[in-house]
Amino acid sequence: MSQGPGIRPSIDALPHSLIDEIARYGRGRDGMIPLWFGEGDVPTPDFVMDAANQAMREGHVFYTWQRGLPELRDALAAYHRRTYGMPVDADRITVTGSGMTAISLSIQSLIDPGDEVVIVSPVWPNVFASIEIMGGVVRQVPLTLGNAGWTLDLDRLFDACGSRTKMIFINSPCNPTGWTMGTDDMRRVMKFARERGLWVMSDEVYSRMVYDGSRAPSFLDVSEPEDRLLVINSFSKNWAMTGWRLGWVVSPSSFGPVYEKMVQFNNSGVPGFVQKAGIAALEQGDGFLADMVERCRTGRDIVCGVLESLPRVKVQRPDAAFYAFFSVEGETDSLTLAKRIVDEAQVGLAPGAAFGEGGEGYLRLCFASSPARLKVAMERMAPVLS
Amino acid sequence: MSQGPGIRPSIDALPHSLIDEIARYGRGRDGMIPLWFGEGDVPTPDFVMDAANQAMREGHVFYTWQRGLPELRDALAAYHRRTYGMPVDADRITVTGSGMTAISLSIQSLIDPGDEVVIVSPVWPNVFASIEIMGGVVRQVPLTLGNAGWTLDLDRLFDACGSRTKMIFINSPCNPTGWTMGTDDMRRVMKFARERGLWVMSDEVYSRMVYDGSRAPSFLDVSEPEDRLLVINSFSKNWAMTGWRLGWVVSPSSFGPVYEKMVQFNNSGVPGFVQKAGIAALEQGDGFLADMVERCRTGRDIVCGVLESLPRVKVQRPDAAFYAFFSVEGETDSLTLAKRIVDEAQVGLAPGAAFGEGGEGYLRLCFASSPARLKVAMERMAPVLS
Structure with missing residues (x-):
């Protein structure tokens, strides 16, 4: 038995997330910049937390x-x-x-x-x-x-x-x-x-x-x-x-x-x-959302600016969402490449193979992070992708 | 179409909760004492809410x-x-x-x-x-x-x-x-x-x-x-x-x-x-739990004390959980009886038919409430159950 007796075959067959796999591979390393998940590094705004705390105290439990x-x-x-x-x-x-x-x-x-x-x-x-x-x-x-x-x-x-x-x-x-x-x-x-x-x-x-x-x-x-x-x-x-x-x-x-x-x-x-x-x-939350979009736009321009300058990289600067999804000439195994980037650049990207047909050969980078952090990440990655 | 086209037949066939049905029937009436759900009237203790609030502020978001x-x-x-x-x-x-x-x-x-x-x-x-x-x-x-x-x-x-x-x-x-x-x-x-x-x-x-x-x-x-x-x-x-x-x-x-x-x-x-x-x-939470159990014991004794004194009622004083589950001689339709108790006593009980085979004919009362509230509820209900 692989995962306990009697589990439905269709459940046993569900793949584990390749995003989790790369996160497990890289998590906890010194100086890692994780850009593998679909979230930024800005915490929830205070007025949202305040509302939750107040509602608890008012009995919404x-x-x-x-x-x-x-x-x-x-x-x-x-x-x-x-x-x-x-x-x-x-x-x-x-x-x-x-x-x-x-x-x-x-x-x-x-x-x-x-x-x-x-x-x-x-x-x-x-x-x-x-x-x-x-x-x-x-x-x-x-x-x-x-x-x-x-x-x-x-x-x-x-x-x-x-x-x-x-x-x-x-x-x-x-x-x-x-x-x-x-x-x-x-x-x-x-x-x-x-x-x-x-x-x-x-x-x-x-x-x-x-x-x-x-x-x-x-x-x-x-x-x-x-x-x-x-x-x-x-x-x-x-x-x-x-x-x-x-x-x-x-x-x-x-x-x-x-x-x-x-x-x-x-x-x-x-x-x-x-x-x-x-x-x-x-x-x-309108103001917060507007700031988030501007932050992501800055992030996108930093990340795509570097990626577009690398001759081996093929990337489309996105008009929406907060991901750069790019391929690297000569690299066909996205998980292997993502692991190499963890090892050599201490940057965490999601392998494109995680995203179904048409995804293999690509890497996903979430740019909803601070400009300073993204600049360091791109500096470190550029030699691996060159 | 009853609930939109194309819903799976097995989903369309799922019954709505009879507990929800009686709650919808009685909710919002003047002076209602709702004892139909499986929860008490004590809010979450402060030290639990404090921990949630602190964790939010520390970034667990x-x-x-x-x-x-x-x-x-x-x-x-x-x-x-x-x-x-x-x-x-x-x-x-x-x-x-x-x-x-x-x-x-x-x-x-x-x-x-x-x-x-x-x-x-x-x-x-x-x-x-x-x-x-x-x-x-x-x-x-x-x-x-x-x-x-x-x-x-x-x-x-x-x-x-x-x-x-x-x-x-x-x-x-x-x-x-x-x-x-x-x-x-x-x-x-x-x-x-x-x-x-x-x-x-x-x-x-x-x-x-x-x-x-x-x-x-x-x-x-x-x-x-x-x-x-x-x-x-x-x-x-x-x-x-x-x-x-x-x-x-x-x-x-x-x-x-x-x-x-x-x-x-x-x-x-x-x-x-x-x-x-x-x-x-x-x-x-050990102290809080001990208090909860004592509160429920008091509630059980108030509720079962009255129920046991009513000749038409058949009840087993429970050694565990926080419900009285009782039948009333001559009453075979638990939803109808629960509605009558809402109408005549402004008390909300769950119909036994909600609980599968062996449940029809019974009513469920949650006694995880304050003694004062339970006493009022029992005083009001006694005439209906007599």
Whole structure:
């Protein structure tokens, strides 16, 4: 037995994260600069922590609403109205214990064994596992990197959808590539999904991390409230709340009673004081978010400036999200290269192979860190990549 | 469509909680005394909140360890050593975002479609759903209430285990009955499970809520570290932390890497500051727990004293957990009766039908409340139950 007797074969087969593998390899070394995870080095702002602490003292420490505090759902409805310029009724909003949880509960609600989900890759890998846990099948459609940057061939996406396909999963802006789907393409995908009766799950966690404009296009722009659309979002990236485990999903209102049950049978709701912290982030967090975006823009320019100067490196300066995703001529094994960079430069990057088809040969660097730290990292890495 | 198109039939079929139904029916009425949920009216102690607040300020707001902070797992190992008088290595301990999450991740790891789980009922109902979400099948073996109190016929339990049975689920001390399995019976169950290659999932969340001795018997007393045993536990009841969503599971150490993955794909870990609060509860919470048990004992005696004086009522004064589970002669529909008690006495009880086979005809009252409140509740209810 590899992992205890009687574990389901499909669970035994789930791969361990290559990001965790490189982190275990490098963690704790002298002077390491870890840029492997999808988070920055700025802690949660004080006004968010203050709100959590106050809510605790006020008694938000008991069992709570399964779909979220009504006042948080209202605050999210208001956030959507001002950010996306459209009404999103609180009835359509469910609060979850992270964007990941929103994905996992949605997959549990929709995917029977043998059902297929078509996924645009390379992409943040956890969604693959949530499908495989339910006995579902993943079909990947990789982006390609050319002169126009990362692009998706929509015909390939549509061709990948067969009789067992239940859902299309798109993460735009994309972790790790920064690829962002345009409104016209979203409209075409939504139309196709409607015709075929497919669900669209749109992971829009990076929708505010954009370097041109105030938000990325959203599937909410091209859909009706009762479309088979689930939009995943999170407090993690916008307000430096990765460790708080607070996300939300916008669904048709008819999906609400399903989430009500599924939350009950997963974690039975998010701590009330964490939700109160979320309200503070939504209501007082615009300035913090703007600063975060500027910090990431500076980080991007430092990192990509160096990468673009290295002849062996191929990189597309991203317009969104906070990752540089680049390849190095002659290097085909991303885990081996990431380990060499740990050894020779004491910098931690995520191997592209972690992100599914189209990812091998690339490395992901999270530039949501301080400019000084990023400069040191790039100085140390340049000789290895030259 | 009832709940949106394309929801899995097995998810559509999951029942809504009857406890939620009665709470929705009664919530917000003038003077309501709600005793329907499994929590008291004492907020989390200050030293736990202080620890959470301090940990936030110290930076425990980033992504964290999937199986829990090493220092929390060490503190849990120490807690087991001093509470159960036996070594439980930190390698065997995984921290989860509630006891419910521990159950759900374990079921996801073990139950394939068609696999059966044999469950001693009546019982806290969420476990049923976690099995049905995975396509598993629930077989219930009800306790019976006789002159010797609630008893389980072990032969019926063993007879219920067939060729598709993968697991036996036992909640002892039991919510709602207070039934507690003795060490000899546990040994017989463990022996049977070993012979058949079955898993035992033992929900021991109420193991410290006992009115005779310092803890209930545990399957840990009758097992070896590599037995197919999963012991579920939680901070909720012992330290008034229901709203914090913090639990743990003791498993064979070989199960550790499985939980590592399953946590990643569920909520990607519990907030670090919540885990730090858990350490404070373990290290400074013995006095609080002792007070809680005394408070519940007082509550039990008030509630059962009145119930025992009512000729139509049949009740067994429980030795553990914090519920009175009683039937009323001539009343066969527990939801209807619970609604009448809301209407006529402004007291909220949970209908027994919520707890599976053997539960209909009963009502559950949570007596983890203040004596004054419980006295008022009983005065108001007595006429309805007379």
